[in-house]
Amino acid sequence: MLALILSWPDTGNAFDANAYRQPPEHWPAAHTHPEAGEVPELAPLPTLPPVAWHTPATEALGQQLFFDPRLSGSGQHACASCHDPDLGWADGRRFAFGHDRQSGTRNSMSLLNAAWFEQLFWDGRARGLLGQALQPITNPVEMNAELDEVLARLNRSPGYRRAFGEAFGPGPIDADRLAKALAAFERRILSRPNRLDRFIGGQYQLLNDQEIFGLHLYRTKAGCLNCHNGPLYSDGRFHHTGLSYYGRQYEDTGREQATGRAEDRGKFRTPSLRDFQYTAPWMHNGFFPSLRGVLNMYNAGMIGNTRLHPELPPLSPLIQPLHLSRTELDALEAFLATLNRRPVAIRPPEPLMSSTTP
Incomplete structure (x- = not known):
C-alpha cells in the first residue's frame, strides 16, 4: 500500500x-x-475466564435479583436503579440517588466489564464482584436494607426458593448465594x-x-x-x-x-x-x-x-x-x-x- x-x-x-x-x-x-x-x-x-459459581442458572437468577426492588429496605430501589442498561449501566446523573431520594457523593460507575477489575468502586474498597455485590444493599444512602431482612424476604418467596434451589442446589438462601447470583449476572455485562x-x-x-x-x-x-x-x-x-x-x-x-x-x-x-x-x-x-x-x-x-x-x-x-x-x-x-x-x-x-x- x-x-x-x-x-x-x-x-x-x-x-x-x-x-x-x-x-x-x-x-x-x-x-x-x-x-x-x-x-x-x-x-x-x-474471553472471560470461567468460575465455578457462574452458570446459566446462577446468571439468570442474578438478572432477576438485579432488577428486583425487594432487595432494598423500601422495596422501591433495585440495583438497576443506578445501573441502567439503557444508560451504559450507569444512571446518567452527576450524583447517584438512593433511599428516600438521598443524593450520594459520587457518580455511579458503569458496571460494563466490571468482572475484569480486581478492585471496585471509585476508591477500590471492594475486592472483585463478590466483594462488591452486597455493599449497595446495606448502604444507608443507597438501598438501605438489613441483609438479614432481605434474606428472610427471599426465603419467604416460593419463586426465589425454587430459583435458588435450581441454581445452587438444596439449602437456604444465604448471603454467599445471593452475592454469587448477583455477581454471576454482573459478569455477563460486557462491551461489544x-x-x-x-x-x-x-x-x-x-x-x-x-x-x-x-x-x-x-x-x-x-x-x-x-x-x-x-x-x-x-x-x-x-x-x-x-x-x-x-x-x-x-x-x-x-x-x-x-x-x-x-x-x-x-x-x-x-x-x-x-x-x-x-x-x-x-x-x-x-x-x-x-x-x-x-x-x-x-x-x-x-x-x-x-x-x-x-x-x-x-x-x-x-x-x-x-x-x-x-x-x-x-x-x-x-x-x-x-x-x-x-x-x-x-x-x-x-x-x-x-x-x-x-
Missing part, C-alpha cells in the same frame, strides 16, 4: 496514517511515562467489539486518517495510554488528578477512605474508556458533561500542584500540561469516539411471585 503522508495544520509534524494500518506490534513506539510502569497496548477484550477492536483485527478501513492521528496522539503526545491502556482502556490503578475538592464543598478524599493512608488522599480509580460515551457525566463527581471539557482540563495539566491544598499529596506525575493544538484535540476526540458501541439492551424480567410484601 502506498504510504499516505499527511501534514496536519498547526501541528508542525507530518504523520503517516498507514503506520497504524498493520498489527499493533508494528505500530510506532508508544511514548509512556516511567512512573506508569509496564504499559500494555490497546487490545480487544479477551467496537470500531477500534475491529481495526486492530485488520479492518483498516474502519478508522479514517483523522481518527488514526488521534490514536497516535493517544499513544504519544497526549499521554492517555499511561492510564487508559490494555483491553479495558484502564490500568485499574488509583491516581491523584487534583479533583478531590479537598477543604471545599464537594470534598472527597477518594482512595484514603478505603485504605486510611494519607498518601492515598485524592486518588481515584482510572475508569474504563470502553463505551464511555454512554456513561456521561464523567469523573468521580460527575462534574464534566462535555468530553471536550475533560480534554481541555487534561491538556492544561489539570489544576497543577501550586493550587493544591497543603494537606494533599502532589498530583500524579503522569499529569502534565500537554500543549495539544485545537487540531490535535479534534483528532483525539474523533479517535475516542471509536471506543464506543452501544451496549446490548437487556430488559427487566417478569418479577417472581412472592407470598409476602416488602
Whole structure:
C-alpha cells in the first residue's frame, strides 16, 4: 500500500496514517511515562475466564435479583436503579440517588466489564464482584436494607426458593448465594467489539486518517495510554488528578477512605474508556458533561500542584500540561469516539411471585 503522508495544520509534524494500518506490534513506539510502569497496548477484550459459581442458572437468577426492588429496605430501589442498561449501566446523573431520594457523593460507575477489575468502586474498597455485590444493599444512602431482612424476604418467596434451589442446589438462601447470583449476572455485562477492536483485527478501513492521528496522539503526545491502556482502556490503578475538592464543598478524599493512608488522599480509580460515551457525566463527581471539557482540563495539566491544598499529596506525575493544538484535540476526540458501541439492551424480567410484601 502506498504510504499516505499527511501534514496536519498547526501541528508542525507530518504523520503517516498507514503506520497504524498493520498489527499493533508494528505500530510506532508508544511514548509512556516511567512512573506508569509496564504499559500494555490497546487490545480487544479477551474471553472471560470461567468460575465455578457462574452458570446459566446462577446468571439468570442474578438478572432477576438485579432488577428486583425487594432487595432494598423500601422495596422501591433495585440495583438497576443506578445501573441502567439503557444508560451504559450507569444512571446518567452527576450524583447517584438512593433511599428516600438521598443524593450520594459520587457518580455511579458503569458496571460494563466490571468482572475484569480486581478492585471496585471509585476508591477500590471492594475486592472483585463478590466483594462488591452486597455493599449497595446495606448502604444507608443507597438501598438501605438489613441483609438479614432481605434474606428472610427471599426465603419467604416460593419463586426465589425454587430459583435458588435450581441454581445452587438444596439449602437456604444465604448471603454467599445471593452475592454469587448477583455477581454471576454482573459478569455477563460486557462491551461489544467496537470500531477500534475491529481495526486492530485488520479492518483498516474502519478508522479514517483523522481518527488514526488521534490514536497516535493517544499513544504519544497526549499521554492517555499511561492510564487508559490494555483491553479495558484502564490500568485499574488509583491516581491523584487534583479533583478531590479537598477543604471545599464537594470534598472527597477518594482512595484514603478505603485504605486510611494519607498518601492515598485524592486518588481515584482510572475508569474504563470502553463505551464511555454512554456513561456521561464523567469523573468521580460527575462534574464534566462535555468530553471536550475533560480534554481541555487534561491538556492544561489539570489544576497543577501550586493550587493544591497543603494537606494533599502532589498530583500524579503522569499529569502534565500537554500543549495539544485545537487540531490535535479534534483528532483525539474523533479517535475516542471509536471506543464506543452501544451496549446490548437487556430488559427487566417478569418479577417472581412472592407470598409476602416488602
